[in-house]
Amino acid sequence: MKSRKITERVQWMGAIDWDRRLFDSLIPLPDGTSYNAYLVMGSDKIALIDTVDPAKVDILFEQLKEIPRIDYVISLHSEQDHSGSIPFVLDRYPDAQLICSSKARELLLEHLSIQEERIRVVEEGEKISLGDLSLTFLYTPWVHWPETMVAFLPEEKILFTCDLFGSHLATSDLYAGSDPYVCEAAKRYYAEIMMPFRTIVQKNLDKISDLDYEVIAPSHGPIYDKPDYILESYRDWVSERVSNKVVIPYISMHGSTAKMVDHLVSALVERDIKVERFELSTTDLGKLAMALVDAATIVIGTPTVHFGPHPIVFSITQLANALRPKARYAGIIGSYGWGTKAVEQISGLIPNLKVDVLGTVMCKGYPREEDLRSLEELADAIKEKHSTLQEGN
Ligand code: FEO
Numbered sequence: 001m002k003s004r005k006i007t008e009r010v011q012w013m014g015a016i017d018w019d020r021r022l023f024d025s026l027i028p029l030p031d032g033t034s035y036n037a038y039l040v041m042g043s044d045k046i047a048l049i050d051t052v053d054p055a056k057v058d059i060l061f062e063q064l065k066e067i068p069r070i071d072y073v074i075s076l077h078s079e080q081d082h083s084g085s086i087p088f089v090l091d092r093y094p095d096a097q098l099i100c101s102s103k104a105r106e107l108l109l110e111h112l113s114i115q116e117e118r119i120r121v122v123e124e125g126e127k128i129s130l131g132d133l134s135l136t137f138l139y140t141p142w143v144h145w146p147e148t149m150v151a152f153l154p155e156e157k158i159l160f161t162c163d164l165f166g167s168h169l170a171t172s173d174l175y176a177g178s179d180p181y182v183c184e185a186a187k188r189y190y191a192e193i194m195m196p197f198r199t200i201v202q203k204n205l206d207k208i209s210d211l212d213y214e215v216i217a218p219s220h221g222p223i224y225d226k227p228d229y230i231l232e233s234y235r236d237w238v239s240e241r242v243s244n245k246v247v248i249p250y251i252s253m254h255g256s257t258a259k260m261v262d263h264l265v266s267a268l269v270e271r272d273i274k275v276e277r278f279e280l281s282t283t284d285l286g287k288l289a290m291a292l293v294d295a296a297t298i299v300i301g302t303p304t305v306h307f308g309p310h311p312i313v314f315s316i317t318q319l320a321n322a323l324r325p326k327a328r329y330a331g332i333i334g335s336y337g338w339g340t341k342a343v344e345q346i347s348g349l350i351p352n353l354k355v356d357v358l359g360t361v362m363c364k365g366y367p368r369e370e371d372l373r374s375l376e377e378l379a380d381a382i383k384e385k386h387s388t389l390q391e392g393n
Contacts, residue, residue: 003039003063004174006215006223007156009133013037013048013063014219015056018170023081027192028286031185032170035081036219038160039064040153042130045071047099049151049160050219054084061092069093072128074135075100076162077148078107082219087113099128101139103147122149140164140204142197152211159213163193164204165230167221176222176230183233184290185221190237191289196324202238205231242296242326244386248277249288249320250301251310256335256366257301263372264299264333267379273386280312285319292325296389297382298355300346304336304362308345317349329385330355331378335363358382 004012014036021029035052037060048070052060064070070093075083078100086108090096097120100108105121108114122128127136136152143164151160167185176182194201216224216231224230246268252258265275276291292298298320302313309317330353332343343360359378363371 001059006038006158006174006217009041010153010156010158011039011041012174012217012223013039013060015052015059016170016172017053017056020170023168026285027168028284029168030284030286031168033168033220034170036217036221036223038217039067040130040133040135042133044129044131047072047074047128047130047135048089049074050076050082050162051085051089053081054088057085057088060085061088064089064092070096071130072096073098074151075104075108076151076160076219077145078104078111079145079163080111082162083108083112090114090118099137101137101147101149103141104149107145107147138207140207142200143204144193144197150208152213154212157212157214158217159208159211159215160217160219162219163189164201164218165216165224165234166193166218169221171222173222175225178226178229179222182222183229186230187233187237187293188286188290189220190234191293191323192286195237195289195293196322198238198324198326201234205234205238237293240326241294242328242389243274243294244272244389245274245276245291245295246297246299246382247288247291247295247327248275248299248301249280249283249313249316250277250334251280251303251312252301253303253305253310256363257303257333260333260335260361260363260367260371260375261301263367264375264379267376268382271379271383273379273383280316285316288316289323292320292323292327295325295327296386297329297331297358298325298327298353299331299333299378302332302334302342302346304334304340304342307339307341309334309342314345314349317346321350321352324352327353327355329382330357331382332357332360333362333375333378335365335367337365356385358385
């Protein structure tokens with residue numbers, strides 16, 4: 001794809017990765033992704049903000065064919081999907097300086113082959129002039145790595161945010177408009193990438209709130225020409241508010257755990273509680289992560305394998321712990337043949353979750369009446385806690 005005009009002095013560049021289906025060998029990409037770079041052409045200097053995944057560098061070079069000079073290559077984030085092509089761009093433009101945050105300097109030197117003397121560090125709030133345009137840099141750490149920053153172009157009222165507000169979405173649309181699907185893709189992105197740093201993201205939102213911008217240009221997915229929608233969504237996702245919702249990730253081997261999950265789902269629905277259940281051998285991890293953004297309660301369901309939880313449950317529980325969702329309550333249910341340590345082992349896997357465990361129900365063999373009664377009691381306990389949740393809590 002060719003570069004696309006945003007304003008007379010700013011162009012979208014980059015690559016749309018229509019066919020990529022996995023990121024970091026972990027994160028599903030059902031809709032592909034894009035790596036957005038931006039060319040900012042001032043009267044004196046030309047800046048390229050971010051680059052593309054190195055697998056797509058040829059596309060970027062084709063877009064740069066008519067650009068004889070770049071003065072500044074700006075790295076807002078050192079992860080290779082944005083920075084991986086920087087060495088090639090610096091080779092092509094030998095007079096260009098690489099601009100980055102102080103923390104990024106070390107990361108870029110460690111991850112890429114860059115000559116140290118090509119790097120210029122900008123401090124928090126520093127402004128560089130491009131002549132009739134200027135870029136001001138604000139440190140916004142942990143969106144997604146510790147070195148991340150945003151760049152503000154006041155003359156065009158554009159805020160460049162790299163991963164922040166991004167969405168893994170391959171689309172021919174340059175702008176998001178008010179498309180709810182872009183917001184859903186951005187929620188998936190937030191859940192997978194930003195949720196572990198929720199309180200820091202909150203501070204970063206405060207930091208950018210006074211800037212006078214009309215457009216947000218992230219480095220994944222469409223550009224926000226109506227940014228209120230994504231800003232309000234982010235405010236909600238990072239807030240303390242949780243929903244009257246239970247998320248149940250589970251797996252079953254011979255049907256016992258599935259029967260318990262069926263019974264619990266029914267008991268919760270009877271108590272007017274929303275449920276999202278995820279069978280872990282087939283589930284899309286991104287959907288599970290999205291469900292965790294605002295769930296008040298997580299109930300993990302597992303059979304016992306060699307006295308511990310099923311290995312897939314083990315792995316997903318570790319992942320959920322790393323994502324640090326804001327759930328307040330938890331439960332563990334499941335089954336065993338002759339003995340189990342599944343509850344103890346799962347409890348040990350979730351130190352980051354500040355949850356009140358409302359109950360555990362492990363049945364021997366197939367669930368009997370008393371097991372189903374215990375599930376009803378767990379549903380009662382969840383109902384009681386959820387009834388204390390206030391709107392906007
Ligand atoms: Fe899109 Fe954290 O890289």
